[in-house]
Amino acid sequence: MNRPTITEAAEAPLIRGLAYEDAARVFWIDNTVPIRELLERTGTKRPETANALAESFSAACLLSGTLKDGQRLTFNIDSPPLGLRIRVDAEASGSVRAYVEERSAFGAYGTVRGVRSSASGQFTGIADLPDRSVARGIEHYFRQSEQNEICLRTRIAMDEGRCESSEAVFVQLLPNAPEGLLRRIAASLERPGALRDLEPVRRMRKLDELPVRWQCYCSREMLAGMADRLKRSDGTDGSGANGKAREAVCRICGRHYDL
Numbered sequence: 001m002n003r004p005t006i007t008e009a010a011e012a013p014l015i016r017g018l019a020y021e022d023a024a025r026v027f028w029i030d031n032t033v034p035i036r037e038l039l040e041r042t043g044t045k046r047p048e049t050a051n052a053l054a055e056s057f058s059a060a061c062l063l064s065g066t067l068k069d070g071q072r073l074t075f076n077i078d079s080p081p082l083g084l085r086i087r088v089d090a091e092a093s094g095s096v097r098a099y100v101e102e103r104s105a106f107g108a109y110g111t112v113r114g115v116r117s118s119a120s121g122q123f124t125g126i127a128d129l130p131d132r133s134v135a136r137g138i139e140h141y142f143r144q145s146e147q148n149e150i151c152l153r154t155r156i157a158m159d160e161g162r163c164e165s166s167e168a169v170f171v172q173l174l175p176n177a178p179e180g181l182l183r184r185i186a187a188s189l190e191r192p193g194a195l196r197d198l199e200p201v202r203r204m205r206k207l208d209e210l211p212v213r214w215q216c217y218c219s220r221e222m223l224a225g226m227a228d229r230l231k232r233s234d235g236t237d238g239s240g241a242n243g244k245a246r247e248a249v250c251r252i253c254g255r256h257y258d259l
Helices: 032-042 047-064 134-145 181-188 220-234
Strands: 010-019 024-030 072-079 084-091 095-102 110-118 121-129 150-159 162-173 205-214 247-249 256-258
Touching: 010 032, 010 047, 024 047, 032 047, 032 095, 032 162, 032 205, 047 072, 047 084, 047 095, 047 134, 047 150, 047 162, 047 205, 072 121, 072 134, 110 134, 121 134, 134 150, 150 181, 162 181, 220 256
Parallel strands: 095 205
Antiparallel strands: 010 024, 010 205, 024 162, 072 084, 072 110, 084 095, 110 121, 150 162, 247 256
């Protein structure tokens, strides 16, 4: 079987700063390389599935920049209109994972369930997924479940399942923000062109960078243990007709292991 050559960790810098006279936090990322590897590793080809997975991963990349030491943010996104169930995890360290499962398309609306966890406990919220955009759904989640006014946009170019380019931007109003600023920001981000050239990113005063990486914690030992439990439950010996060792695939990242 031909498999793509994948680096151990595909990184991209998340640029964090302030704009609009320090009335808004702005994060911007070009995560083309991590998304390209994510799609190649998982073998995601269906255009709608690839776009939704890339959009979810981009949102998680941005949100990792909002987390403090030890915090983790998980979104379980159920979209019946798209026929997809997506899970994304973001950590304060910049590690991000994403997984998509194709399902039968049914129903008009979906849900976004978020879990923010740390050593002191966890907060869980749920909101509707009002349209087919995952990024807009997460934005709606923050507004509805956390009473947090943010603007989250992605701009992804795909060609036959391959990511040609990917940018994303996150804007959060600060307490001194003037009325109407978020509407102005949202309108500016609807304009054509690269996100880096639009007003919120162009006017940003850079503060720092956070290296964000696509990373999975799977291992041969972990998948072998799962396979052994399955073998005991179904009474099989776990090998094919030719007696060769089985192959296991991590459903999160698509990595293949010979067991």
